Every structure is written in C-alpha cells, then in structure tokens.
Amino acid sequence: MKQIDTKLMHPKVQIVKIISRIYKSGMTTTSGGNISICDENGDIWVTPSAIDKGTLTEKDIICVKRDGTIVGPHKPSSEFPFHKAIYDCRPDIKAVIHAHPPALVSFSIVREIPNTNIIPQAKNICGPIGYAPYGLPGSDELGDLIAAEFKKGDSMAVIMENHGTVLGGSDMLDAYARFETLEFCCRTIINAKAIGEPKFLSDDQIDVFEKQVPHDVPRNTDVSYPPEERAIRQEICDIVRRACDQGLMISTYGTVSVRWKNDDFLITPPDVARWDISPEDIVQIKGGKAEPGKTPSRSTFLHQKIYQENPHINSIILTQPPNLMAYGTTGVKFDVRTIPESWIFLQDVPCLPFGVHFQGDETIPKLLSENVPAVLVANDSFIVTGDKLLQTFDRLEVAEFSAKSLVMAAPMGDLVPINDEQVEDLRKKFLS
Structure with missing residues (x-):
C-alpha cells in the first residue's frame, strides 16, 4: 500500500502518529499497548512505560540502542522484551504493534483465531495468524512464546492467549494496516454472531476478487x-x-x-x-x-x-x-x-x-x-x-x-x- 514516505519521517514521529490514531480509534487505553520501530542501525524506538497514550509526544519516545543503552526521559515499555525478541528472530520485521483492542481481546479470551475470510481483502493483508500461549506480561517467557510463533516465518500477526495481539510489519504503516484490518474482522464476526451465523468466503472467491x-x-x-x-x-x-x-x-x-x-x-x-x-x-x-x-x-x-x-x-x-x-x-x-x-x-x-x-x-x-x-x-x-x-x-x-x-x-x-x-x-x- 502506498503510504506517506516513512523513510523521511523520524521513528519518533511515526510512533506518535500511529499510537495517537490507535488510542483515538478506541483500540487501546491510556496505559495499554506499546509500539516500536527497529531502525537501520538496529536501534529500537519504543513507547514508554506508564505514560498516557492519549498525550504522548515525540520527546516521550524511548530509544534502546543496539548495545542496550537507554536514551530518553522514561523507562521503555515493560513489554519491550518481546519486541526485541521479534526483531531478533525476524529481520524482515521493522515495526511491531501490541495492543488490546476489544474484539481481538475477545478472541484471545475464548482462545480462537479469527477467520479473516469474512471479507475479501483481509486474508492477504493479515496473512496467517499465529497463537501464543499465556505468559506473564512483561516477562522474558512471554517474549520467548511470541518469538516462537514469529520464528515459524509465515505469520505477521499473533493472538496472545488471554491478553491481546501483536503484529509486525515491513514498516509502521504496514503493521498498522494489518492491526486495524484484523480488529475489523473480529468486530464484524462478533456483530454477525449477535444476529445470526457468519458465512465466510472461499479462497477461490478471494482470488477472483484480487484479480x-x-x-x-x-x-x-x-x-x-x-x-x-x-x-x-x-x-x-x-x-x-x-x-x-x-x-x-x-x-x-x-x-x-x-x-x-x-x-x-x-x-x-x-x-x-x-x-x-x-x-x-x-x-x-x-x-x-x-x-x-x-x-x-x-x-x-x-x-x-x-x-x-x-x-x-x-x-x-x-x-x-x-x-x-x-x-x-x-x-x-x-x-x-x-x-x-x-x-x-x-x-x-x-x-x-x-x-x-x-x-x-x-x-x-x-x-x-x-x-x-x-x-x-x-x-x-x-x-x-x-x-x-x-x-x-x-x-x-x-x-x-x-x-x-x-x-x-x-x-x-x-x-x-x-x-x-x-x-x-x-x-x-x-x-x-
């Protein structure tokens, strides 16, 4: 998807732009969720811990240097370990979004992976979806469980058991498009179940649509x-x-x-x-x-x-x-x-x-x-x-x-x- 040229935008600018949109869209809370970018130097820019997502500014964004040095006025997100674990195992991923959007959390609670064939474009945007067993938030164990799913190499999205979701992308806007589309699929399926039983498209129908x-x-x-x-x-x-x-x-x-x-x-x-x-x-x-x-x-x-x-x-x-x-x-x-x-x-x-x-x-x-x-x-x-x-x-x-x-x-x-x-x-x- 053609987007604003993120190569010309500092990682801090990208992160503030996207976390603000996620918050205003009701897909995270004041304290919930975290996003990051891994730049060409291997430095990781990440949202801070315990800072209001509704008022984040560029000066609040933290840089964790490749050697582990932390630059910035706050502590990095408590869930930084799994961000780093993803970047370490998947060099193709340059941005990560983790949040607790309500519909995706619903799927994580009932321990189901949403069927993205509910609408035609979602299958190709979201790709295969992994599933990570429960791990203590902020722990190295959780990072290992999520990284294990990404290590399989075919997923850019993982449902976290009783937690939420984490998504990767080739850049921040790619990750956001995947995140937003997956939450939309979940909301549509949940709404459909309130009135009836959702019907899904076949892969052949989606292939025809793409053409x-x-x-x-x-x-x-x-x-x-x-x-x-x-x-x-x-x-x-x-x-x-x-x-x-x-x-x-x-x-x-x-x-x-x-x-x-x-x-x-x-x-x-x-x-x-x-x-x-x-x-x-x-x-x-x-x-x-x-x-x-x-x-x-x-x-x-x-x-x-x-x-x-x-x-x-x-x-x-x-x-x-x-x-x-x-x-x-x-x-x-x-x-x-x-x-x-x-x-x-x-x-x-x-x-x-x-x-x-x-x-x-x-x-x-x-x-x-x-x-x-x-x-x-x-x-x-x-x-x-x-x-x-x-x-x-x-x-x-x-x-x-x-x-x-x-x-x-x-x-x-x-x-x-x-x-x-x-x-x-x-x-x-x-x-x-």
Whole structure:
C-alpha cells in the first residue's frame, strides 16, 4: 500500500502518529499497548512505560540502542522484551504493534483465531495468524512464546492467549494496516454472531476478487484540472477522512467517487491509506479513461456503470462499516422498517450475493434508483448513492447507526418493524 514516505519521517514521529490514531480509534487505553520501530542501525524506538497514550509526544519516545543503552526521559515499555525478541528472530520485521483492542481481546479470551475470510481483502493483508500461549506480561517467557510463533516465518500477526495481539510489519504503516484490518474482522464476526451465523468466503472467491484490480485501465494523455474539478478532489478527501474518524472506513478499504460532468467522475485510488489521502491522490476518469500515472479503485467500472445508468446519482460511497457488514455476512435481512426515520433515508436495502460487483455484471447499476439508493453486497461492502456527496455520507451514517441499533437490540428479543400501511404513510408524506 502506498503510504506517506516513512523513510523521511523520524521513528519518533511515526510512533506518535500511529499510537495517537490507535488510542483515538478506541483500540487501546491510556496505559495499554506499546509500539516500536527497529531502525537501520538496529536501534529500537519504543513507547514508554506508564505514560498516557492519549498525550504522548515525540520527546516521550524511548530509544534502546543496539548495545542496550537507554536514551530518553522514561523507562521503555515493560513489554519491550518481546519486541526485541521479534526483531531478533525476524529481520524482515521493522515495526511491531501490541495492543488490546476489544474484539481481538475477545478472541484471545475464548482462545480462537479469527477467520479473516469474512471479507475479501483481509486474508492477504493479515496473512496467517499465529497463537501464543499465556505468559506473564512483561516477562522474558512471554517474549520467548511470541518469538516462537514469529520464528515459524509465515505469520505477521499473533493472538496472545488471554491478553491481546501483536503484529509486525515491513514498516509502521504496514503493521498498522494489518492491526486495524484484523480488529475489523473480529468486530464484524462478533456483530454477525449477535444476529445470526457468519458465512465466510472461499479462497477461490478471494482470488477472483484480487484479480479485479484494474491495472489495464486505459489512460488519458491530456488532463486538465479546472477549479470545479479541484474542489471535488478536496471534498472527497474531507469525506474520506471523516469516514475514517467515524469508524465507517479503515485505512485499507473504502471508495468514494463524485460525478464531475456528464459521465466523467473522480474516484479514490486503491493504494493509499484512506486517512492519509490527499487531493493529488484522487484519480480523474474522463471518457472512460484514467488520469495517467495513477491506478483508480478496483470498483471504477462499477461506478462508471452506475453513473451511466442513473443520471440522478452524482456521488457513490462503497465501504465496510462493521455493523452493516454483520448483515452483509450472515444473510439476515437488514430491516430498515424497524426505524421509520431510517427508512425515509434508505428505503428497503437489498442484500446481493458476492460477485455481483465485479466487472461486467450490471445487476447493481440497474437495481439502484431513486427508490433503491443503497445495497449490501454479501461479504464485501455497503454501496450507497446520492446527489450531493454530503447527502450520500449522511445516508451512510444513518445506515450504520441503524444497523448498530439492530445488532444491539437482537439479544433483547424479536425486532418489530412498522407495517406496510405505516410505510406507505411515510412514503406519501416524505417521498412523494
């Protein structure tokens, strides 16, 4: 994944940036978790022990030199031993994240390894997942147990029994993408189990999905960037970052496009961390051809067909909110009729089988209409449309909030929707 060039960022800057994001995303606590980077000199930069994760600054980050000398105002993390053990046994790993995100901790408590085939991209991002037996936190024994899993050579992620998780990466952003994606998978599986039984993709289905990356998209040679086009780029970036902050997208998945003029549009790329996206990353699609030097989203063809088929649609968001994906991975009906205000925004939301979003299938473009502004695609995504991008984002928020309410209500009893007559009253008052 193309990211900010970490080679130009001091390890202290990277660590503060990522630990802040982990904390603000609710994936660690004030005192929990630790992250580190091993630099080209073999020195290890690590978060300190017993310092508030919500207020860490660059001056708080500790450097443990290759010879064991400690540089910095605090003690290194109490779990530094397993960080060092990982670097010693896996030279390919240059960054380590350890934290206690709630869903991953749930799996560690029941002593299960999550099946990442719940969504198509997670298998390749997360890779094989190891499992380390319990060890006393901060002990050399725990370091040895974790290192033993990493020594096997095929895992970049390890579940720690009754503890949490530890993940490695070729750099800090690679480790973070793996960490965030694995926690998302766990949350989706847990939410799905609250309403039904999750269904998983086969390896063959995932292989077909991976082949959808449009490397052979035709390119334009002459490109112009008039003011209105540049304004759309900024609007897309603002909404993508907002979606990440709201937990509606993760760094590795989520696509936004906006019609520019006629059937030309602007769309996000597949190879940039969503919360780091900038206007120059956005890809212009003009006359069915992409801006030169850039790869548009793998769903570009789908977006193009939606715009061609639906003149009233001027913006599209495709993403994987964890509560909506509970419905998208179980086949349980996402019944918006349980919340009248939500039905006004979304009407009835169909769930379609995995694969209908691939190139050449016109099911979704023909199904979407003013009466069907959104669809779920099984094990893949929620696709929502609208006129203005803010309207589309609002529908996304309403859908995920509604799904969250339904997931939370499921253990309490049967969900009772409004009846057809009441729906018709809503239609007459708000949609006629």
